[in-house]
Amino acid sequence: MKQLMLGNKAAARGLYEAGCCFVSSYPGTPSTEITEEAAKYDEIYCEWAPNEKVALEAAFGASLAGRRSFCGMKHVGLNVAADPLFTMSYTGVNAGLVIAVADDAGMHSSQNEQDSRHHAIAAKVPMLEPSNAAESLAFAKLAYELSEEFDTPVFLKMCTRVAHSQSVVETSERVVPEKKAYEKNIPKYVMTPANAIRRHPMVEERMKKLALWAETAPINRVEKGGDELGIITSSTCYQYVKEVFGDSVSVLKLGMINPLPEKLIRDFAASVKRLVVVEELDPIIENYCKTLGLTVEGKNLFPVTGEFSQNLVARAFGLETPETWKLDENIPPRPPAMCSGCPHRGMFFTLKKNKCTVLGDIGCYSLGAAPPLGAIEMTLCMGASLSAIHGFNKAGEGENEKHTVAVIGDSTFMHSGMTGLANIAYNQSNSVVIILDNSITGMTGHQQNPTTGYNIKGDPAGKIDLEALCKAMGFERVRVVDPYDLAACDAAVKEELAADGPSVIISRRPCALLKYVKHKAPLVVDTDKCVGCKSCMQIGCPSISFKDGKAHVDATLCVGCGVCSQLCKFGALTQQ
Amino acid sequence: MKTKNVMMVGVGGQGSLLASKLLGQLLLDAGYDVKVSEVHGMSQRGGSVVTYVRYGSSVASPVIDEGEADFIVSFELLEAARWLSYLKKDGQIVTSIQQVDPMPVITGAASYPENLVEKMRATGAKVDAMDCLKLAEQAGSAKAVNMVLMGRLSHYFDMPEEAWQKAMEVIVPPKFLEMNKVAFHLGKNAN
Numbered sequence: 151m152k153q154l155m156l157g158n159k160a161a162a163r164g165l166y167e168a169g170c171c172f173v174s175s176y177p178g179t180p181s182t183e184i185t186e187e188a189a190k191y192d193e194i195y196c197e198w199a200p201n202e203k204v205a206l207e208a209a210f211g212a213s214l215a216g217r218r219s220f221c222g223m224k225h226v227g228l229n230v231a232a233d234p235l236f237t238m239s240y241t242g243v244n245a246g247l248v249i250a251v252a253d254d255a256g257m258h259s260s261q262n263e264q265d266s267r268h269h270a271i272a273a274k275v276p277m278l279e280p281s282n283a284a285e286s287l288a289f290a291k292l293a294y295e296l297s298e299e300f301d302t303p304v305f306l307k308m309c310t311r312v313a314h315s316q317s318v319v320e321t322s323e324r325v326v327p328e329k330k331a332y333e334k335n336i337p338k339y340v341m342t343p344a345n346a347i348r349r350h351p352m353v354e355e356r357m358k359k360l361a362l363w364a365e366t367a368p369i370n371r372v373e374k375g376g377d378e379l380g381i382i383t384s385s386t387c388y389q390y391v392k393e394v395f396g397d398s399v400s401v402l403k404l405g406m407i408n409p410l411p412e413k414l415i416r417d418f419a420a421s422v423k424r425l426v427v428v429e430e431l432d433p434i435i436e437n438y439c440k441t442l443g444l445t446v447e448g449k450n451l452f453p454v455t456g457e458f459s460q461n462l463v464a465r466a467f468g469l470e471t472p473e474t475w476k477l478d479e480n481i482p483p484r485p486p487a488m489c490s491g492c493p494h495r496g497m498f499f500t501l502k503k504n505k506c507t508v509l510g511d512i513g514c515y516s517l518g519a520a521p522p523l524g525a526i527e528m529t530l531c532m533g534a535s536l537s538a539i540h541g542f543n544k545a546g547e548g549e550n551e552k553h554t555v556a557v558i559g560d561s562t563f564m565h566s567g568m569t570g571l572a573n574i575a576y577n578q579s580n581s582v583v584i585i586l587d588n589s590i591t592g593m594t595g596h597q598q599n600p601t602t603g604y605n606i607k608g609d610p611a612g613k614i615d616l617e618a619l620c621k622a623m624g625f626e627r628v629r630v631v632d633p634y635d636l637a638a639c640d641a642a643v644k645e646e647l648a649a650d651g652p653s654v655i656i657s658r659r660p661c662a663l664l665k666y667v668k669h670k671a672p673l674v675v676d677t678d679k680c681v682g683c684k685s686c687m688q689i690g691c692p693s694i695s696f697k698d699g700k701a702h703v704d705a706t707l708c709v710g711c712g713v714c715s716q717l718c719k720f721g722a723l724t725q726q
Numbered sequence: 727m728k729t730k731n732v733m734m735v736g737v738g739g740q741g742s743l744l745a746s747k748l749l750g751q752l753l754l755d756a757g758y759d760v761k762v763s764e765v766h767g768m769s770q771r772g773g774s775v776v777t778y779v780r781y782g783s784s785v786a787s788p789v790i791d792e793g794e795a796d797f798i799v800s801f802e803l804l805e806a807a808r809w810l811s812y813l814k815k816d817g818q819i820v821t822s823i824q825q826v827d828p829m830p831v832i833t834g835a836a837s838y839p840e841n842l843v844e845k846m847r848a849t850g851a852k853v854d855a856m857d858c859l860k861l862a863e864q865a866g867s868a869k870a871v872n873m874v875l876m877g878r879l880s881h882y883f884d885m886p887e888e889a890w891q892k893a894m895e896v897i898v899p900p901k902f903l904e905m906n907k908v909a910f911h912l913g914k915n916a917n
Binding site for chain 2: 152153154156179180182183258259282311314315316317318386389390392393459460461462471472473474475476477479480481482483484485486487488489514517520521522593595684687690691692694695696706
C-alpha cells in the first residue's frame with residue numbers, strides 16, 4: 151500500500167523489514183524519530199542510552215550476539231560515538247550493524263553544521279545517502295546486507311530535509327534472518343596492537359572491494375540528459391537539481407557516498423562537456439573528482455554554509471527564479487523562546503539578578519541566552535558547562551568562583567555531565583553546578599532518560615537519584631530548589647556562591663509541556679493596581695504583553711506558574 | 727501536471743502539523759505524488775514555523791522557494807507577512823487575523839506592525855483574512871483553528887467535499903472528529 155511517510159519513519163520501517171532486533175540511540179534533532187518510530191514495533195527492542203557512545207557500543211554488543219542492530223544520532227552525536235566507531239571499523243561485525251547519522255545544514259536545531267561524511271571517510275566505514283523517504287527505507291535494508299557481506303558497520307546518512315520530509319513509500323513484510331552464533335574470535339574482536347595491526351590491512355582491502363561494488367551498484371546511477379552539462383549529486387541536493395533541470399541535463403546520482411566509484415565518475419565526466427558537483431556543506435565529492443585530475447566545478451558556484459534550495463541551485467547556474475512580492479514593512483523576527491511556565495525561567499531570572507556568569511550547556515535552556523534574560527554566556531557541546539567552569543574557576547584566581555555557575559539539564563548531565571562533575575570533585579575547584587532537572591529530555595520532544603524512571607515505551611524503568619549520585623562523588627553541599635519559588639532560588643544561589651567548596655543545586659520542576667503536569671488557572675491583571683512598571687516583563691514570558699500602558703496576560707497561553715506575580719510589588723497579578 | 731505548492735506558516739505549537747497531515751492524505755488519496763516538509767526541534771518552541779506541502783504528477787524538491795507558493799495558509803498575521811515573498815505572483819493567502827506577539831515585541835525591542843492585511847493587499851497580493859480563532863471557539867475548541875483554515879482553503883481547491891471528509895476521518899482521532907468537521911464547515915462557509 152502506498153503511504154506518505156516521514157523520512158525518519160521510513161528508515162525505521164526499513165529497520166523493521168530488515169529484521170533488526172536491537173536499537174540503542176540518544177535523541178538529537180533531526181535523527182530522533184527513527185528510534186521513536188522503531189520503538190512502536192513490538193518486535194524490536196528499543197532503548198534510549200545515556201549518550202551516543204554508550205548507544206553505539208550497546209548496538210555493537212547486540213551485533214556480536216548475532217542480532218541485526220541499530221544506533222541513531224545527530225551529526226554532533228557522532229563525535230561522541232567516534233571512539234568506538236573508528237575501531238569498530240577494524241573489528242567488523244557479527245550480525246549487521248547500521249548507524250544512522252543526521253546532518254543539520256542550516257542549523258535548524260544544532261550548534262554547528264559539521265559534515266558527517268568526513269567521519270565515514272576517516273573511519274573507513276561505508277556510507278549510504280538516501281534522497282527521500284522511499285530510499286530511506288530501501289537503503290536501511292541494503293545497509294544490513296552490505297554490513298554482513300563486507301563485515302563492517304554501515305552508515306545511513308540522513309539530513310534535515312530527508313529526515314523531516316514525508317514522501318510516498320511502499321512497505322513490505324518483515325524478514326528476520328536467523329540468529330548468527332556468537333563465536334569467540336580474539337584476533338578479530340580484541341583490538342590490542344598485535345591484533346589491530348593485522349586488521350588494518352583488511353579494512354583497506356574491504357574499502358577497495360566496496361569501491362568495486364559501488365561501480366555497478368544500482369544506487370549509483372546515471373540519468374542521461376545530453377552532453378552539455380553533467381551534475382554529480384546526492385541526498386536532498388539531487389531533488390533540487392531535478393526540480394530545476396528535470397531530465398534536461400545528465401545527472402550522476404550517488405546513493406553511496408563512501409567509498410566513491412572512480413570509474414563511474416571518470417566515465418560520466420568524459421561523457422559531458424561541463425562537470426559540476428552539487429553538494430551541501432563541504433566539497434567532498436568535488437575534491438575527490440579533483441584528486442582524479444578531473445576538471446570540475448562546485449564550491450566556486452555554491453556556498454559551503456547553509457541549506458540549498460531550488461532557487462539557490464537555479465541562480466548558481468545563472469537561471470532565472472520566480473518574481474516575488476515585496477512588503478515594505480519592518481517584520482520583527484520570531485525566535486524560539488522558553489515556553490509559558492517553563493521551569494528554567496525562574497532560575498535564569500535569579501542568575502541574571504545576581505549578575506552571575508553562567509556557563510551553559512545543550513538543551514531547551516540554551517534559550518536562556520536570548521533577550522530579555524540574556525543569562526547564558528557560553529554554550530559549546532554536551533557536558534561542557536561542568537568541565538569549563540572548573541577551568542574557568544581554577545584560572546580565575548579566586549575571583550571567578552564568586553559569581554560563576556554552570557547550568558546543565560538532567561538528560562545532558564546523564565549524557566556527559568557526570569565526568570565533568572567528577573573532575574570538579576577530584577581536582578577540587580570551588581564550583582557551583584546547577585542541574586536544571588525538568589525530568590525529561592525537552593528540546594528533542596520529550597524523551598525519557600536515566601533520571602526519569604521510565605523507558606522509551608513509557609514503562610517503569612531504573613531511576614538514577616541525582617542527589618545520591620552527587621553525594622557519592624564527594625559533594626557535601628547538594629540542595630534542591632523549586633524554580634517557581636524565586637526567593638528560594640535567590641537564597642540557594644547566594645549561599646552556594648558564598649560557600650567554601652564545590653556545590654550542586656538541583657533546580658527541580660517537570661517541564662510544563664509534560665502531559666501529567668497539572669496547570670493552574672491563568673493569572674489576571676488588576677488594571678487598577680497595575681502601574682505599568684513592566685517588572686513582570688523582565689522574565690520574558692510569552693504570555694505577558696503590554697497593552698494600553700498595562701500588563702496583559704494571554705489566558706490561552708498562561709499556565710499559572712506565578713513567577714511573574716512574585717515580581718509585582720503592587721499585587722496586580724493574581725490567580726483567578 | 728505541474729507541481730502545486732501550499733505553505734503553512736505560524737507559531738510553533740499552533741497545530742500546523744495536523745493540517746499538513748490532512749492535506750497530505752487528501753492529495754495522496756486523489757492520486758497525486760506528494761511531499762510534505764516539516765520543522766521539528768528547537769524552532770518549535772514558540773518560533774516561526776513553516777510546513778511545505780507539494781503535489782503533482784511527480785514532485786522532486788521537498789521545499790517551496792520564494793515566488794513559488796500557490797497558497798500560503800497562515801495561522802498568525804505577522805507570519806503571513808513574513809512569508810509573503812514566497813507567494814507566487816497569482817497566489818492566494820488564506821490567513822487568520824490572530825496576532826501573537828513575538829519576543830522582540832514583548833521585550834519592547836520592536837513593535838507589531840499595524841494594518842498588515844491592508845498593507846499586504848496594497849502590494850496587489852490576494853489576501854483572504856478571517857477571525858479563525860473565533861470560529862474555532864464557536865466549533866468547540868481554540869485548537870481547531872487548523873481545521874477552520876483547512877475549510878477555508880477547500881474553498882479554493884478543486885476537490886469534492888467528501889474527499890476532505892474522508893481524509894479527516896483518517897487523520898483526526900474519532901473523539902475530536904465531529905468538532906473538527908464543524909470547524910471545517912465554519913471556515914469554508916465564512917463570509
